[in-house]
Amino acid sequence: MRAVSKVYFTKDISQAATLFDLAGLDKLISPNDSVALKIHFGEPGNTAYLKPERVMPVFEKITALGGKPFFTDCNTLYKGPRGKTKEHLQTAKDHGYANVTIPEENDCEQVEVRLKHFRNIFLGGTARTKTIVALTHFKGHELTGFGGTLKNLGMGFATRLGKLKQHQDCKACAELKACKKNLTIEACWIGSSTIVQEKMVEYAFGALKGKKAGFINFITDVSPNCDCFAHNGPPVVPDIGVLASTDPVALDQASIDLVNQAAGRDVLRELYPEADWSVQLIYAESLGLGSRGYELVVI
Numbered sequence: 001m002r003a004v005s006k007v008y009f010t011k012d013i014s015q016a017a018t019l020f021d022l023a024g025l026d027k028l029i030s031p032n033d034s035v036a037l038k039i040h041f042g043e044p045g046n047t048a049y050l051k052p053e054r055v056m057p058v059f060e061k062i063t064a065l066g067g068k069p070f071f072t073d074c075n076t077l078y079k080g081p082r083g084k085t086k087e088h089l090q091t092a093k094d095h096g097y098a099n100v101t102i103p104e105e106n107d108c109e110q111v112e113v114r115l116k117h118f119r120n121i122f123l124g125g126t127a128r129t130k131t132i133v134a135l136t137h138f139k140g141h142e143l144t145g146f147g148g149t150l151k152n153l154g155m156g157f158a159t160r161l162g163k164l165k166q167h168q169d170c171k172a173c174a175e176l177k178a179c180k181k182n183l184t185i186e187a188c189w190i191g192s193s194t195i196v197q198e199k200m201v202e203y204a205f206g207a208l209k210g211k212k213a214g215f216i217n218f219i220t221d222v223s224p225n226c227d228c229f230a231h232n233g234p235p236v237v238p239d240i241g242v243l244a245s246t247d248p249v250a251l252d253q254a255s256i257d258l259v260n261q262a263a264g265r266d267v268l269r270e271l272y273p274e275a276d277w278s279v280q281l282i283y284a285e286s287l288g289l290g291s292r293g294y295e296l297v298v299i
């Protein structure tokens with residue numbers, strides 16, 4: 001029988017710190033421990049990204065508990081204003097964030113996972129932090145159906161090389177034998193949605209290996225696309241609220257269910273019929289990252 005994890009939910013977006021305690025994330029914090037707050041700072045021009053005022057209550061809560069929180073993300077695979085550490089830090093600052101660490105490409109943590117797609121994965125150096133709280137803007141995503149906690153951890157914590165390895169899908173390519181770019185940053189980097197989602201989940205698995213971790217999803221400004229775009233379309237549903245859990249799979253499952261209930265249909269599947277978002281949840285559950293079964297505790 002499937003396990004059932006608790007997911008705490010409130011419509012009041014200002015109550016993220018209250019949910020933090022209710023979901024038991026306060027128990028993850030030990031005095032003087034660094035706490036990596038994994039976030040996406042949003043591309044310049046994007047207005048749907050998670051705003052600092054929504055997550056600062058969590059930062060302050062961790063500080064009050066004696067922890068030493070900092071915000072972090074890793075550089076993008078594509079060339080742009082978040083592709084290099086200096087510019088990425090500037091973007092975070094321009095979007096209102098302080099206490100930010102962005103690892104350089106050579107600050108890499110290699111983690112052995114021994115899974116279907118990867119034996120080893122490549123994470124940015126801040127993923128070494130023993131305590132991680134993922135603060136995630138839940139939205140649509142053109143390649144993975146939706147972008148939730150699993151994507152924030154798996155794709156988000158990867159170095160540029162790690163992101164390339166998740167996106168590239170060279171095995172079936174007729175050019176593979178002759179190709180000199182398949183293992184470089186110049187490789188073609190759009191794989192099939194299913195394979196990208198599974199690879200992304202393997203990276204999330206590695207990012208959480210041996211860690212204390214908690215997860216918060218903000219279902220606000222639910223844009224159809226990733227926050228890596230320099231623009232965002234109108235939200236697919238009105239703001240829904242904030243959710244917290246120690247189970248990343250239950251959290252993402254509850255989030256997509258709330259979005260679809262609000263829309264009255266599978267609105268993201270309708271937008272991206274080639275991207276079956278359930279792949280990431282099914283694969284994550286099969287790896288033991290959490291349960292798709294959940295009890296929604298409404299506050």
Ligand code: SF4
Pocket residue numbers: 168169170173174175176179180181182183186187188
């Ligand atoms: S990098 Fe592009 S051309 Fe080269 S093997 Fe991969 S898919 Fe084929």
